[in-house]
Every structure is written in C-alpha cells, then in structure tokens.
Amino acid sequence: xxxxxxxxFDVSFARDMATIRRGWQWLLLFAFIAALYALxxxxxxxxxxxxxxIGITIIAVQGLNLLTGLTGQISLGQxxxxxxxxxxxxxxxxxLGWHFVAALPAAALGAxxxxxxxxxxxxxxxxxxxxxxxxxxxxxxxxxxxxxxPQVLNGTQGLNVAVPEIFGLKFNEPxxxxxxxxxxxIPSTLVAHxxxxxxxxxxxxxxxxxxxxxxxxxxxLFKYKLFAFFLAALYAGAAGSLQAHxxxxxxxxxxxxxxxxxxxxxxxxxxxxSNLGPISGSIVVEMLTDASTLFGPFVVELFPEAVxxxxxxxxxxxxxxxxxxxIFEPRGLAHRWxxxxxxxxxxxxxxx
Amino acid sequence: xxxxxLPQFVxxxxxxxxxxxxxxxxxxxVFKSSYIFNFAHxxxxxxxxxxxxxxxxxxxxxxxLSVVLALGLSAILGLAIERFTLRPMTGQPLLSIIxxxxxxxxxxxxxxxxLFGGAQRNFPQIFSAADPYIITLPWLIDDxxxxxxxxxxxxxxxxxxxxxxxxxxxxxxxxxxGLAMRGASEDHELAQSIxxxxxxxxxxxxxxxxxxxxxxxxLLATSSGLDLSLSVVVLAAFPVVLxxxxxxxxxxxxxxxxxxxxxxxxxxFTVQWVRDMTEIVPYLVLLVVLLIRPExxxxxxxxxxx
Numbered sequence: 011x012x013x014x015x016x017x018x019f020d021v022s023f024a025r026d027m028a029t030i031r032r033g034w035q036w037l038l039l040f041a042f043i044a045a046l047y048a049l050x051x052x053x054x055x056x057x058x059x060x061x062x063x064i065g066i067t068i069i070a071v072q073g074l075n076l077l078t079g080l081t082g083q084i085s086l087g088q089x090x091x092x093x094x095x096x097x098x099x100x101x102x103x104x105x106l107g108w109h110f111v112a113a114l115p116a117a118a119l120g121a122x123x124x125x126x127x128x129x130x131x132x133x134x135x136x137x138x139x140x141x142x143x144x145x146x147x148x149x150x151x152x153x154x155x156x157x158x159x160p161q162v163l164n165g166t167q168g169l170n171v172a173v174p175e176i177f178g179l180k181f182n183e184p185x186x187x188x189x190x191x192x193x194x195x196i197p198s199t200l201v202a203h204x205x206x207x208x209x210x211x212x213x214x215x216x217x218x219x220x221x222x223x224x225x226x227x228x229x230x231l232f233k234y235k236l237f238a239f240f241l242a243a244l245y246a247g248a249a250g251s252l253q254a255h256x257x258x259x260x261x262x263x264x265x266x267x268x269x270x271x272x273x274x275x276x277x278x279x280x281x282x283x284s285n286l287g288p289i290s291g292s293i294v295v296e297m298l299t300d301a302s303t304l305f306g307p308f309v310v311e312l313f314p315e316a317v318x319x320x321x322x323x324x325x326x327x328x329x330x331x332x333x334x335x336x337i338f339e340p341r342g343l344a345h346r347w348x349x350x351x352x353x354x355x356x357x358x359x360x361x362x
Numbered sequence: 363x364x365x366x367x368l369p370q371f372v373x374x375x376x377x378x379x380x381x382x383x384x385x386x387x388x389x390x391x392v393f394k395s396s397y398i399f400n401f402a403h404x405x406x407x408x409x410x411x412x413x414x415x416x417x418x419x420x421x422x423x424x425x426x427l428s429v430v431l432a433l434g435l436s437a438i439l440g441l442a443i444e445r446f447t448l449r450p451m452t453g454q455p456l457l458s459i460i461x462x463x464x465x466x467x468x469x470x471x472x473x474x475x476x477l478f479g480g481a482q483r484n485f486p487q488i489f490s491a492a493d494p495y496i497i498t499l500p501w502l503i504d505d506x507x508x509x510x511x512x513x514x515x516x517x518x519x520x521x522x523x524x525x526x527x528x529x530x531x532x533x534x535x536x537x538x539x540g541l542a543m544r545g546a547s548e549d550h551e552l553a554q555s556i557x558x559x560x561x562x563x564x565x566x567x568x569x570x571x572x573x574x575x576x577x578x579x580x581l582l583a584t585s586s587g588l589d590l591s592l593s594v595v596v597l598a599a600f601p602v603v604l605x606x607x608x609x610x611x612x613x614x615x616x617x618x619x620x621x622x623x624x625x626x627x628x629x630x631f632t633v634q635w636v637r638d639m640t641e642i643v644p645y646l647v648l649l650v651v652l653l654i655r656p657e658x659x660x661x662x663x664x665x666x667x668x
Binding site: 078082084130131134135137138139141142143145146149150153157267268271274275278282309313321322323324325326327328329330332333336337340 | 399447450454457458460464470472473474475476477480597600604641642645649652653656
C-alpha cells in the first residue's frame with residue numbers, strides 16, 4: 011500500500027488523502043469515462059448491451075462488497091433486494107406516474123429498509139447461520155411478490171415496466187440506456203470508495219476482523235451491522251430498479267437465488283473488501299459467462315441428447331472460475347493487481 | 363380450518379417430512395465431521411437420481427442393480443469432491459468454504475444439465491401409486507368416518523428415511539470411524555495429533571453424504587418425478603437442519619417431522635392466504651429459530667472467546 015512511484019511525496023493532508031494523484035491520471039480517467047459514454051457511437055449494439063449489463067451488476071456487487079467484503083456479513087439475499095427495488099420503482103413509475111429520476115432513489119431507499127429488516131438476525135447470529143437468514147429473504151421476498159396484493163403486483167405474471175424518459179429522450183434500447191447506467195454507476199463507485207476509507211468503513215472492517223473486539227473499542231455493533239445491511243440493500247435496490255427498467259419486465263424470478271450466488275462469486279473473483287474488486291470481478295465473470303454462450307453450438311453437437319445443454323455453459327463456467335479462484339487466488343483479481351503494481355514499481359528488484 | 367381433512371394433512375405432512383429428514387441427514391453428516399455446510403447437497407441428490415434413472419431406463423439394467431451402482435458412483439463422486447475442491451480449502455475462512463460449496467453446486471448443476479438435459483423424466487416406479495394404504499379412524503365427523511389415505515411411496519420413503527437416520531446415528535455412536543469423525547469435527551489439529559487421519563475421515567464422510575443424497579434423491583424422484591428442479595428440495599432441508607440443531611442427528615428427525623407437520627397443517631387451512639404460505643413456512647420457522655434459539659433444538663451452544 012505504502013509503495014509509491016519514485017518522487018511521489020505527500021506535502022499536504024489533502025494530497026495524502028487523494029485517490030487520484032496526478033494530472034495525467036485525471037485526464038486518463040475523464041477520457042475513459044468519456045469513452046464509455048460515447049460507446050454507442052462506435053461499438054456494436056451487443057457490446058453496448060454487455061457493458062450496460064456489467065454496469066448494473068457492478069452496482070449490486072459494490073453493495074454486496076460493503077456488506078460482505080468490508081463488514082464480513084455473508085449475504086445470499088442480494089438478488090432479493092434487487093427484486094424489492096425493481097418492484098418499487100416499477101410501481102412508482104407505472105402506477106403512480108413518478109418520474110424515473112425520482113423513482114430510482116425511492117426504490118433504493120425502500121430496498122434499504124427491507125434490507126434492515128432482514129439484517130436483524132445478524133445481531134444474534136453469524137457465519138452460515140446468517141447465510142441462512144439471508145437465504146430466507148431470498149425465498150420470502152419473491153413469494154411475497156407472487157402472492158401478496160395480486161391486483162397491484164400481478165402475481166406470478168409480474169409487471170411490465172415503463173421505459174424511462176428524461177427531457178423527452180426515451181431510454182428504450184441499450185444504446186441509450188447505458189447513459190443512465192453510467193450516470194448511476196459513477197456516484198455509486200464514488201460513495202463505495204469513500205465509505206471504505208471513512209470512519210464508517212473502518213468501523214465495518216473492525217467488525218469483520220473481530221466483532222467482539224470492535225464492540226470493546228466502542229463501536230456500536232447494532233448500528234453498524236444494520237447500516238451495512240441498509241447500504242447493501244440500497245445498492246441492490248438501485249441496481250434492481252435499473253435492471254427492471256432495462257428489461258422492461260419484472261416478475262418474482264427475474265432475480266433469483268442463482269443471481270445472489272453469482273453476485274457473491276463475482277465479488278470473490280474480483281477481491282473481497284477492495285474497491286477494485288466489484289468492478290473487475292463483475293467484468294470478468296460477466297464476460298466469461300457471455301463468452302460461454304459461444305460454446306453453445308459445439309455443446310449441442312457434442313451432447314445432442316441433452317435438451318438445453320447450451321444453458322449448462324453459464325453455471326459450469328461460473329462454477330469452475332469460482333472454484334479455481336478460491337483455490338489459487340482467494341484474494342481475487344484486486345490482490346493480483348496489487349502484486350503486479352508492486353512488482354512494476356520495484357523493478358528490477360521484484361521480490362513479490 | 364377443514365376438520366374433515368386435518369388428520370389426513372397432518373399424517374401426509376409427517377410422511378413428507380421423512381425424505382426431507384433424510385436429505386437433512388446428508389447435510390448434518392458432512393457438517394458433523396468437517397464443519398462444512400454443504401450447499402451443493404441438492405445437486406448431489408439430483409445427480410444421484412439422474413444416474414439411477416440413466417442406468418435403469420437408458421441402459422435397461424434391473425432396478426436394484428442400478429440403485430446399487432448409482433449409490434457406488436455417488437460415493438466416488440463424494441470422494442472426488444472432497445479430494446479436489448475441499449481439501450485445498452482446509453484452514454480457509456468460512457466465507458471461502460461456503461463459496462466453494464456454492465460454486466460446486468453451480469458446476470454440478472451445469473454438469474447435470476449438460477449430461478442429462480433439462481427434460482422431465484419418468485422415474486421408474488418403485489412403489490405402486492394405485493393402491494394406497496387406507497386406515498379408517500374410529501371417530502366420526504359430520505357422520506362420516508375419518509379416512510387416512512397413505513400413499514405407498516410416501517410411507518416407504520418415510521420408513522427408509524428413518525432406517526437411514528437410525529443406521530447413521532448408530533454409526534456415529536458405536537463404530538470407530540464414526541467416533542473418529544466426531545472427534546475430527548471438534549478440532550482438526552487435535553484430531554491429527556492423536557493420530558486420526560482427518561483427510562481419510564473427511565473423504566469417508568463425503569462418500570457417505572453422496573450415498574445418503576442418492577438414496578434421498580431416488581425416494582423423492584419416485585414420489586414427485588425427476589427433473590432439474592429436484593435440487594431445490596434441499597432448500598427445504600436447510601430449515602430442518604437449523605431447527606433440529608446443526609450437529610444433531612436426532613434433531614434431523616424431529617426437525618424434519620416438525621417442518622413437514624407445520625406444512626401439512628398450514629395446507630389444511632381453508633383461508634386462501636394462509637394456504638399460500640405452505641411453501642415459505644419452513645423459512646418463517648427458520649427466521650424464528652435464528653432469532654430465538656440459533657443453536658436449534660438439540661444443537662450445542664458454542665461459546666466464542668476473543
């Protein structure tokens with residue numbers, strides 16, 4: 011961490027806290043963001059759609075990182091909170107005629123409150139007991155959308171979600187939707203990054219490392235654990251709302267248990283507890299599972315009897331990637347990136 | 363409340379608790395020896411049932427032989443899982459191990475889909491569905507005698523499940539290997555220092571888990587058909603395990619029967635919205651258990667020290 015390029019000294023506190031240290035780094039960052047915004051003008055529609063999906067996934071994984079990576083509370087309910095966000099936003103826009111820009115934060119907040127409720131068991135249990143409690147969320151919430159208020163939630167059929175419209179511009183295809191996704195992704199990345207290095211983030215980390223010791227140091231476990239659940243669900247709600255308006259249809263199975271597992275897996279592949287982790291993990295896993303569909307035709311040829319054998323590629327690729335990462339690089343891509351950076355800076359005396 | 367049908371629902375609920383208890387037994391088996399909660403158990407169950415189906419229907423072997431072969435194959439599968447995915451994880455944090463079994467569940471699900479496809483299968487019938495056992499109860503409600511209709515497959519799954527539970531608890535109590543497993547779960551290092559070969563013990567417990575899973579898979583497939591959604595059944599076994607106490611074998615029976623009973627009673631209600639709750643009642647029970655008594659009914663309370 012303390013390894014800096016030669017000649018890089020901190021002469022002020024502001025400089026010490028800075029994430030981006032040099033002019034050319036700012037330039038690169040803005041060029042990169044501009045390139046992402048301009049993606050629809052030079053990339054194909056399928057690429058844009060992929061980037062769009064990755065962007066939405068990153069938001070959900072960032073939330074999970076705050077809860078699982080920083081606070082150490084394992085959650086298998088992230089997709090359930092996405093369902094909550096999606097439904098709230100779909101209803102606000104569709105039934106009450108809210109503007110999407112207002113519905114998105116409302117959906118995030120609503121999901122956050124539901125997250126608080128399912129975070130309550132975390133005060134009494136941890137480890138896989140907590141996994142079970144969040145798993146319960148993963149069953150109870152979709153059940154609720156299927157069975158409660160059939161006139162409003164439309165049961166198993168689900169809802170058709172309106173196309174977001176801002177200043178007369180309809181975001182009805184990935185080429186345009188990606189602007190919405192990016193505009194949500196940038197603030198969410200900023201918040202996630204700054205949470206992790208503030209008092210809040212340090213409290214989270216101390217709970218992860220040893221909750222009893224953290225309590226002894228005066229950290230209110232009740233407050234911080236619940237706040238971590240709230241933040242994770244908040245992010246999930248925003249991602250769910252974005253995804254619902256992107257797919258324009260939503261039912262109880264849009265975000266299922268498998269999605270929760272995938273989100274956790276992406277976090278591990280990327281690196282738990284780092285800010286780069288959710289981003290790199292989502293990109294790698296989404297691109298891998300996307301590439302896996304290319305194998306579909308070969309699989310159908312190899313296993314002609316298997317009905318739906320082509321769909322087997324997604325869980326297979328994901329599972330194998332996750333297992334290999336857990337065995338060979340449990341700290342994820344972010345850690346590997348740190349090693350590469352350190353080796354580059356120490357070159358030619360690399361010893362890491 | 364439909365009083366006429368209540369006894370029927372209670373008994374059916376108890377009987378469906380049997381296979382669920384057998385499924386939960388597989389989870390407890392692995393947990394008791396290696397402290398790993400196996401999220402891939404559902405896929406083991408599915409693969410076991412699919413292998414039996416493949417041997418019996420596609421290869422046209424006699425049913426008893428295909429069951430025996432499938433049990434053997436799933437034991438080997440269990441061994442392989444332990445050797446190649448969980449042994450490298452020894453000493454890793456809980457999150458990694460949980461994620462490993464989750465990743466494993468995805469791989470096995472993918473394999474099942476790839477090798478056998480997602481179509482609905484006709485599993486060979488082991489117990490005849492046509493003539494259920496009928497018991498007449500000596501009471502009258504509305505001048506009609508109370509009848510209990512017990513489907514054969516449910517009764518026999520229940521009997522097999524109970525037998526399995528009794529066998530396994532005897533194994534843990536009286537055999538050397540069973541005692542070694544219990545010792546190994548207490549403390550891996552301590553067990554090694556007194557000369558227990560813990561990797562062999564873990565392998566054995568995974569092989570047994572594979573066998574138990576396949577048995578449960580076959581029983582479930584004969585009563586409710588066989589397709590990829592069979593693996594979801596295990597999700598109903600998680601609440602059972604936690605209700606009974608995660609390292610307790612008697613707890614599995616009691617938990618399984620209780621969950622089955624509660625589901626049966628809930629589905630006997632005449633009010634629609636209560637009946638709708640049948641599928642999530644186990645999870646509501648689970649949340650209550652976690653909030654009130656996290657160690658379950660028969661589990662051990664663990665004291666954590668800094």
